[in-house]
Amino acid sequence: MDLLRFITCGSVDDGKSTLIGRLLHDCAALSDDQLAALGAEPDFAHLLDGLSDEREQGITIDVAWRYFGTGRRRFIIGDTPGHEQYTRNMVTGASVAEAAVLLVDVRKGVLPQTRRHAAILALLGVRALVLAVNKMDLVGFDRARFEAVAGDFAEVAARLGLPAPVAVPLSGLTGANVVIRSNNMGWHDGPTLIEALEAIPAQDDLGAERPFRLPVQGVLRDGENRRAIGTVAAGRIAVGDRVVVQPGGFASAVAGLWIGEQPVAVAEAGRAVALSLAGDVDCGRGAVIASAGDPPPVADRFEANLVWMGDEPLLPGRGYWLQLGSQSVTAFVQRPKYELGIETGEKLAAKTLGPNAIGVAELSTDRPLVFEPYADSRALGGLILVDKESHATVACGMINFALRRTANLHWQELSVDREARARIKGQHPRVVWLTGLSGAGKSTIANLLEKKLHAAGRHSFLLDGDNVRHGLNRDLGFTDADRVENIRRVGEVARLMTDAGLIVITAFISPFRAEREMVRDLLEPGEFLEVFVDAPIEEAERRDPKGLYAKARAGELANFTGIDSPYEAPDRPDVHIDTTAVSAEAAAERIARLLLEPHED
Known part of the structure; x- marks a missing residue:
């Protein structure tokens, strides 16, 4: 029998956990101790609400997976959260599911969270959908109420491009139309829930007719022999088949296949395999081995x-x-x-x-x-x-x-490269990145540093935060997103200047570690010098050279670093300057000495 992995989803309190508990019970998928724990008046929801927080709150937080089977099929079912704040958990479940049962409380109809879950199912490519219109017992098994809800959701599904749902009126609490057909809904000539799940076609999108794909998880080495390991994501492969390794497009052929330690001639989608290639082909973790005739882009x-x-x-x-x-x-x-x-x-x-x-x-x-x-x-x-x-x-x-x-777009080959430009200037390109709160002394130190480098005959350029915002970044404000873009642009400019062989000095608050590391990653190893110009906020505010702290305290200046916007101090700066203990002149001299030291090639 084939296996179907599906999830249940929908708005909170629509009855997902209860429905699954009833489904497992009526399919005889519960153990004796589980049946005993249910007692005379079973609360089926507790079969899946395994987290203590869920039991206390009466809601589902995590994704709970259960296995069961019928005479026609095997199933893995996931109960996903209904609360909006746990959307991420619902996404996790849907990302590995082939089908979904979307619950709607017949009394409430299609709710915003119903639409949210439907949109996520559409984005994640869930290929089959059952609409479970639940709690029909609470409306007297009214056919008109069911058809109104089913019609409303059909419009939502069509707009999102979802597959046409199979609508089933049911009651998870009583079991009506879950596994056993209900006499109270004789007007329903469609399937029960279990019949609808059993009728979903078997997954065939990983069949042998699709081009072969093997994402490489790692490489096993045995002396000179190397085997790429991974799970076949699509298609089939046989010993002798021609393949390419992406990225790079390196052509080769399959020299050997193994499932576990057992040599095999053929492997199909879903199998974890080891594969050896003919010739000396570079193939490591992150590569994809694919059919030679139809490689992925x-x-x-x-x-x-x-x-x-x-x-x-x-x-x-x-x-x-x-x-x-x-x-x-x-x-x-x-x-x-x-x-x-x-x-x-x-x-x-x-x-x-x-x-x-x-x-x-x-x-x-x-x-x-x-x-x-x-x-x-x-x-x-x-x-x-x-x-x-x-x-x-x-x-x-x-x-x-x-x-x-x-x-x-292609990289243009240039006759004069960055090494040649630096060599003619007699220096090594660097980016000296001064970061710290407003008023810490960054611009003062940066200006003194450039004067010292100029006196020493070095070729430098100073990028100051305020000056850059008068031109290159004049379109940016001070939201977190604008600050990120501000530093991204400055980082790209600084990189171009190092290509010119310059020593670049920057003086920016640059409040986020991620963007400072992004600039470091743009440069060659050793070219980025992070200087933390450290002043307690009380001292920076006392200096307040531009009156900005006062405006921020008065509510006249929003998104001001240190007041209503965070500053992430460097964990391990290359240079730490405590401006309450060191003068700007001494700080500039210390940095200059680092830059002017003989550099080993």
């Missing part, structure tokens, strides 16, 4: 649907870790094209995405990714974004397509 710019799962909003321009299968890169998310209005399905203008929001945005990566559109392949089209500081998963995404305009 490679790109570094995409449009993707995003479900934002972070507690803090998306910061466009910030670098996040992007994980796609076994590939890991840094990705930068642009300002969203739009946010999806859950209530109406409209495309709403958006500058960012807040917790549990769904939108569409462009992403760029620091290295090319092997991908396929999510509609064609979950394995090569589904991604997550991870915050570099907290290591929390902040979004899941579904790639729609690559932005092909990048195919027309």
